[in-house]
Amino acid sequence: MTEFLREFASGSFELLLRVFLIVVPIMVALELFEGTRAFRAVVRAWARLVRHVGLDERSAAPTLIGFLFGLAYGGGVIVRDVRRHDLGRRQVFTMSVFLSMVHAIVEDSLIFIALGASIVWVVVYRIVWAALVTLALTALAGIVLRRWRLRGERRGD
Amino acid sequence: MTGPDDNIPGAPLPRPPEGFAATARRDLRLGVVAGLQTFWDLSKVMIPAYGVTLALERLGVIGSLASVARPLMEALGLPGDAAVPLVVGYVLNIYAAVGSMQALDLTGQQVTVLAIAILIGHNLVVEGAVLHKAGMNGFAFGALRIVAGLAAAVVANLLMGLVG
Numbered sequence: 001m002t003e004f005l006r007e008f009a010s011g012s013f014e015l016l017l018r019v020f021l022i023v024v025p026i027m028v029a030l031e032l033f034e035g036t037r038a039f040r041a042v043v044r045a046w047a048r049l050v051r052h053v054g055l056d057e058r059s060a061a062p063t064l065i066g067f068l069f070g071l072a073y074g075g076g077v078i079v080r081d082v083r084r085h086d087l088g089r090r091q092v093f094t095m096s097v098f099l100s101m102v103h104a105i106v107e108d109s110l111i112f113i114a115l116g117a118s119i120v121w122v123v124v125y126r127i128v129w130a131a132l133v134t135l136a137l138t139a140l141a142g143i144v145l146r147r148w149r150l151r152g153e154r155r156g157d
Numbered sequence: 158m159t160g161p162d163d164n165i166p167g168a169p170l171p172r173p174p175e176g177f178a179a180t181a182r183r184d185l186r187l188g189v190v191a192g193l194q195t196f197w198d199l200s201k202v203m204i205p206a207y208g209v210t211l212a213l214e215r216l217g218v219i220g221s222l223a224s225v226a227r228p229l230m231e232a233l234g235l236p237g238d239a240a241v242p243l244v245v246g247y248v249l250n251i252y253a254a255v256g257s258m259q260a261l262d263l264t265g266q267q268v269t270v271l272a273i274a275i276l277i278g279h280n281l282v283v284e285g286a287v288l289h290k291a292g293m294n295g296f297a298f299g300a301l302r303i304v305a306g307l308a309a310a311v312v313a314n315l316l317m318g319l320v321g
Contacts (some may be wrong), residue, residue, distance in 0.1 A: 004211065004212075004215060007211060008211055009206070010210055010257070011211065012207060015203060015204070015207055016264045019196060019199050019200065019203065020196050023192055023196045023199065024188075024192035024193065024196060025192070026187065026192070027188045027189075027192035028184075028185060028188030028192055029193065030188065031184040031185070031187045031188035032185065032188060034182065034301055035184075044198075070205065071284045071287060072283070072284065072287045075287040075288060075290065075291050076195035076196075076198065076287075078291045079195065079198050079290055079291055080191055080194070080195055082291065082292065092291055092292055092293065096288055096293045096298065097301070100277075100284070100288065100298050100301065100302050101277055101302070101305060102277075105228070108251055108276055109276070111251055111255055112268070112269075112272035112275075112276065115255060115268055116265055116268045117265075117268045117269040117272040118265070119319070120268045121272075121313055122269065122273065122276065125273070125313060126273060126276060126277070129207055129277075129305075129309045129312075132224060133305050137301075
């Protein structure tokens, strides 16, 4: 038990340190550069890509952060933006599906490429797969929601 | 320069001040506040989730889940032992999964197939907690990542067989 607690304490400390060292610089950089022309150009270019999986311009920045750095960090920006301006639940759902399929594209992929995995399959195939799953699930969620609403109207509530 | 209420979550941002230095100072301050807030948000969910993860590992859940997953490995063209790094990845994280992959003797294609399943589904407890914080169902997303990851690996294995 004491060994467990010791591992929990040191592991937690490491985890917190890593999150802190990544999250605070990302947030500061975001605030500093969010308004600049270069940053907006990058986000707009990214938005043109992720538009195809149903993500709008406001979801582009959190999705880009998650895609590059990891789900936790993208999730952090999502939480921040949900708090700041109303990101719709549908957008959060779409972002979550996409990011849960593919995130931390550089770090995570490199670990397996170092082990001998094929870069095309680990990177390109995974992105295509993520896009397909996102499209399929958001379409499915749309159908389910419409059914619900129709049933509600028929019942007259 | 700053009102008393601009730390309230959801409050509209203050009007941008004039001049480069003032703007930069304000952005820096906003960034640090947002960073600390996000750090706190993530810590609150990640640390308990990490504790659960450690407990699951200690209780031998990984071993029993791996024996359940063993027969599935055949559909991926993998040896039964490949279930161990897969489940280690689900419960713990990618680094732990890679560590336990070292013990296996896999072909290039097998490494790629296993990598796809692990890259899509890993660290499910901690990352599920983060998704929960964003307002989603962490359990549903965990299940989604396991199923979609295995499906992606099966499809990749079949396609690689065709391509050669």
